[in-house]
Amino acid sequence: VQLQAFGGGLVQPGGSLRLSCAASGGTLDDYAIGWFRQAPGKEREGVSCMSSSDDSTYYADSVKGRFTISRDNAKNTLYLQMNSLKPEDTAVYDCAADLFDGRCRADLFDSWGQGTQVTVSS
Numbered sequence: 001v002q003l004q005a006f007g008g009g010l011v012q013p014g015g016s017l018r019l020s021c022a023a024s025g026g027t028l029d030d031y032a033i034g035w036f037r038q039a040p041g042k043e044r045e046g047v048s049c050m051s052s053s054d055d056s057t058y059y060a061d062s063v064k065g066r067f068t069i070s071r072d073n074a075k076n077t078l079y080l081q082m083n084s085l086k087p088e089d090t091a092v093y094d095c096a097a098d099l100f101d102g103r104c105r106a107d108l109f110d111s112w113g114q115g116t117q118v119t120v121s122s
Contacts, residue, residue: 001026001111005095008116012119015120016104020097021078021113027074032101033065034109035080037091044105047093048080058104062088085120093118 007019019035034049048069049058057069068081078095093116096109 003027005113005116008118010119016083020060023076031097034096037093049104074108112117
């Protein structure tokens with residue numbers, strides 16, 4: 001499956017953004033999906049993932065209660081709704097998919113988008 005992430009931008013602290021990830025060449029419902037981010041000088045971290053088997057979700061502690069992962073099977077698109085954004089959320093965000101369910105770890109995902117920059121600053 002090929003993925004294309006978009007929707008990033010510059011937002012003030014406390015603001016919201018919705019990232020989208022359009023899939024082609026495969027049915028997203030068949031895949032475990034996830035959003036990851038990497039800030040300058042830091043390792044890539046799993047932000048949120050959703051399983052393919054039962055749509056169970058994982059959220060990093062740093063984003064719980066603020067971010068929501070979802071997918072629209074009709075549009076074959078994955079979303080990440082980000083609310084109450086903080087400067088520490090600034091990073092390149094990327095979507096990923098894999099046919100096998102597992103932990104929300106970047107090394108377990110095979111298909112990746114191209115990333116989209118999110119900057120939270122006043």
